[in-house]
Amino acid sequence: MKNGFLKGLLIYVITMVVLIFVGLGVFWQYIAAYERSRPEGVMARYVAQELPVTVARSIGNFAENERSELETPEARTAALEERLSGEFSYRKTPGEFTQETPVYTVRVGETELGTVRLVARGGGLMSFGFSRWAVGESALNLAQFGTEYTVSAPEGAAMAVNGVTLSEENCDVRRGVPEELSPYVSELAELPTWANYSFTAFSVPDVKLLSDSGEYWLSWDESDPGVFTVTQQCGVELSEQLHSYAQDFVRAYVAYTSHAVEGPGQVQSYMVPGGSLYERMTASMDGMSWVHGVTATMSELVADKLHYYGCAATLEARYVLRDSSGGQTDNIMKIILTQTDNGWKVANIELQ
Numbered sequence: 001m002k003n004g005f006l007k008g009l010l011i012y013v014i015t016m017v018v019l020i021f022v023g024l025g026v027f028w029q030y031i032a033a034y035e036r037s038r039p040e041g042v043m044a045r046y047v048a049q050e051l052p053v054t055v056a057r058s059i060g061n062f063a064e065n066e067r068s069e070l071e072t073p074e075a076r077t078a079a080l081e082e083r084l085s086g087e088f089s090y091r092k093t094p095g096e097f098t099q100e101t102p103v104y105t106v107r108v109g110e111t112e113l114g115t116v117r118l119v120a121r122g123g124g125l126m127s128f129g130f131s132r133w134a135v136g137e138s139a140l141n142l143a144q145f146g147t148e149y150t151v152s153a154p155e156g157a158a159m160a161v162n163g164v165t166l167s168e169e170n171c172d173v174r175r176g177v178p179e180e181l182s183p184y185v186s187e188l189a190e191l192p193t194w195a196n197y198s199f200t201a202f203s204v205p206d207v208k209l210l211s212d213s214g215e216y217w218l219s220w221d222e223s224d225p226g227v228f229t230v231t232q233q234c235g236v237e238l239s240e241q242l243h244s245y246a247q248d249f250v251r252a253y254v255a256y257t258s259h260a261v262e263g264p265g266q267v268q269s270y271m272v273p274g275g276s277l278y279e280r281m282t283a284s285m286d287g288m289s290w291v292h293g294v295t296a297t298m299s300e301l302v303a304d305k306l307h308y309y310g311c312a313a314t315l316e317a318r319y320v321l322r323d324s325s326g327g328q329t330d331n332i333m334k335i336i337l338t339q340t341d342n343g344w345k346v347a348n349i350e351l352q
Contacts, residue, residue, distance in 0.1 A: 039102035039118050042133045046116065047088050051106060055084055055113070055140065062142045069170040070161045071201050079203035083145050084108050090116070102133065106140075114140035146200040151207055152179035153230035155195045158210035165210065171199035178309055179227055181336070187275055187347035189340040190311040219307065234308035242344065245270070246303040246315045246335050249346055253333075254298045254321070256281070272338060272345045297322050303335075312347075313337045 059080045063073040086109035093115055096103040102118040119136035151166060153159050155175070159166045167173075177185055178194040185191065199205075207228045209218040216230050234242070252267040264281040271278040298319050305316040315335045322328045334350040 039099075039104075039133050042118060042135065043090050043102075043104050043116070046135050047090050047106060050135070051088050054138065055088075055108075056081075058140050058142060059084070066143070068199070068201070070164050070166075070199055070205065071203060072162075075162075075203045076201075080142060080145060083202075084113070088113075111144075112141075114138065146202050147226055148198060148200055149205055149226050149228070150179050151197040151228045151230070152194055153197070153209075154216065154232070155193060156211075157216045157230050159197065159230070160208045160210055161199070161201075161205045163206070166197045166199075171197045173197055177312075178229065178231075178307075180229055180307060180314060181309065181312055184336050184348050187272065187277075187336065188312055188338045189272065189345070189347075190338065192309040192311055194309070221305075229307060231307045232310055234306060234313075239306060239308075242306060242308075242313055242315065242337060243303045245344055246317055246337070247301055249335065250301060250303070250317045250319060250333060251298065253349075254319070257284075258297075258321075270346050272340065272347050275347060277346065277348050311339045313344075 059077055063076040063080065066076075067073065068076075088106060088108055090104045090106045093103040093105045096115075104116050104118075106113045106116055116138045117136045118133045121132045121134055149161075151159050151161070161171075164170060174196045175193065176182070176196065177188070177191050179196050181188065181192070207218065207220075209216055209230060215233055217233055219229050219231065221227075221229075249267070249270040252270060256264055256267045264284065268278055268281050271281070298321055301317065301319040303315050303317045305314075307314045314337070317333045317335060319331050319333075320328055321331055332352040334352065336347045336349065337344050338347040339345075
């Protein structure tokens with residue numbers, strides 16, 4: 001009888017263990033079905049596991065299919081891989097996301113990379129009535145990581161990017177004034193003729209001036225990293241004249257805009273008569289300090305970064321203003337010069 005009891009107890013224990021395992025299996029199936037029915041869970045797994053693979057594949061396809069004579073697929077791939085090496089995340093797409101049609105925006109760092117749409121599929125066996133969400137359409141915008149570059153050069157200056165000579169065959173060419181002077185065309189007495197080459201690249205281009213005659217000078221300013229400018233070499237005597245003229249103009253400008261006691265005649269003598277800057281000075285007669293807003297004295301004046309275009313030029317003047325209360329500000333003025341029948345004149349300025 002004792003053996004029969006033990007045998008029954010063993011059967012009971014085995015049965016309970018089997019039922020517990022079956023119950024746990026059903027429970028975990030239920031949890032899994034529930035997780036698959038939640039769009040958030042599907043997106044979290046996609047971003048953590050599948051998105052990096054999708055991005056790597058998309059980079060390779062994009063670099064190969066969107067070819068450029070000025071940039072190798074290898075260089076484009078390396079640039080995109082570096083740019084997209086940050087942490088991936090996602091959020092609901094405003095205006096598109098609904099519970100019936102979940103749409104998410106995926107990001108790398110703080111940059112939006114594209115959208116992912118989820119589609120509902122039948123739950124199938126052991127779905128417990130839940131639908132199953134799966135990744136449907138995804139659209140990644142890799143083109144946004146390209147940078148529009150401009151090489152602005154005299155038509156007689158041969159230019160190359162990454163070893164390839166620029167021409168109408170491999171980039172957009174617009175003939176007109178130098179890119180730097182384009183906002184001031186109406187202010188210039190005479191217009192220099194330049195060629196502006198525009199192209200898109202994902203890596204920083206290696207821009208070279210092929211002409212070695214010494215007539216031209218290639219420059220690049222980190223404040224405007226998308227523009228490479230070729231200017232003409234300026235003789236020492238003319239360079240000194242333009243620098244001195246710019247400094248004298250700044251002194252007259254600050255004296256008038258800080259005090260305005262004798263009218264704008266002195267500072268206007270440096271300007272193109274009738275130009276927009278000239279007229280703004282005339283219109284300022286009814287108030288003091290129309291630019292700086294303080295009664296100030298100037299010190300530490302430096303003029304440099306001369307870009308010479310033959311009949312036009314730009315310089316950058318840096319100076320410190322100290323007001324009567326003891327405060328001081330660092331100032332930068334870009335000066336646009338034009339050659340007129342009466343010599344060099346200030347066509348316009350840009351305060352930075």
